[in-house]
Amino acid sequence: MEYDFKSLYNEIGGQETIDKLVNAFYPRVYADPVLAPLFQGNMEEIKRKQRMFLPQFLGGPALYSQEFGPPAMRARHLPFEVTPTRAQHWLKCMKEAFQEIGLDQNPAGTAFYERLTQVAGIMVNTPDRDRNKIKALLTARGAFTNLLSYFFNLAHVSSRAFIASSFVF
Numbered sequence: 001m002e003y004d005f006k007s008l009y010n011e012i013g014g015q016e017t018i019d020k021l022v023n024a025f026y027p028r029v030y031a032d033p034v035l036a037p038l039f040q041g042n043m044e045e046i047k048r049k050q051r052m053f054l055p056q057f058l059g060g061p062a063l064y065s066q067e068f069g070p071p072a073m074r075a076r077h078l079p080f081e082v083t084p085t086r087a088q089h090w091l092k093c094m095k096e097a098f099q100e101i102g103l104d105q106n107p108a109g110t111a112f113y114e115r116l117t118q119v120a121g122i123m124v125n126t127p128d129r130d131r132n133k134i135k136a137l138l139t140a141r142g143a144f145t146n147l148l149s150y151f152f153n154l155a156h157v158s159s160r161a162f163i164a165s166s167f168v169f
Contacts, residue, residue, distance in 0.1 A: 007059025008115075011108030017101070018054045022047050024097035034089045038080050058112060074122055083128045087120040 009018075026047050029035050039046065052063035053071060064071055094116055095104070103109035 008108050008112050009055050009058035009060030012058065012103060012106060012112060014060065015051075015055060017103065018051055018058075020101045021097055021103060022050045022054070024100045025094055026050070028093035028096055029090070032089050032093060034086055035093070038082075038086065057115070073119070074125075077123050078125055081126040082123045083126050084124055085128050087124050091117060091120050 012018075026039075026043055029039055030043055049064065049068075052067065053073075056062045056064050056071065095113065098104040098109060098113055103112070
């Protein structure tokens, strides 16, 4: 029996498509006021690393591992506050980059984006913090109950992120 395996990497168009995507994506990230604080430093170096990581992520050559070792992306992102809001902004920038280069019109591109939504959820390591909400909860009637509810929700987000990080996709 003959089997013709096609990776998402090949189906989206290989390195040429990866390069276009990375070039469309990172200017958006650096311009996004929610994401920009996480992306200080040389954009070209970050783009270089992403051009090596994405092929491996999609079943192509393991370029990233050859230079940096196993990706361990969650561990590499732990020093940064990745909140649910930041994950959503990251996905918005990625979706716009997909649309700019036409990758959203490719069925393999749709599968690729779906994998990225999973990764974005796994990367969340910090709950969103809303100081105004905490202040309002403290001054409202039933402040103790309100705060308990608020912190329960924070713990739920954190535990969900921890549980998600335990799964290997």
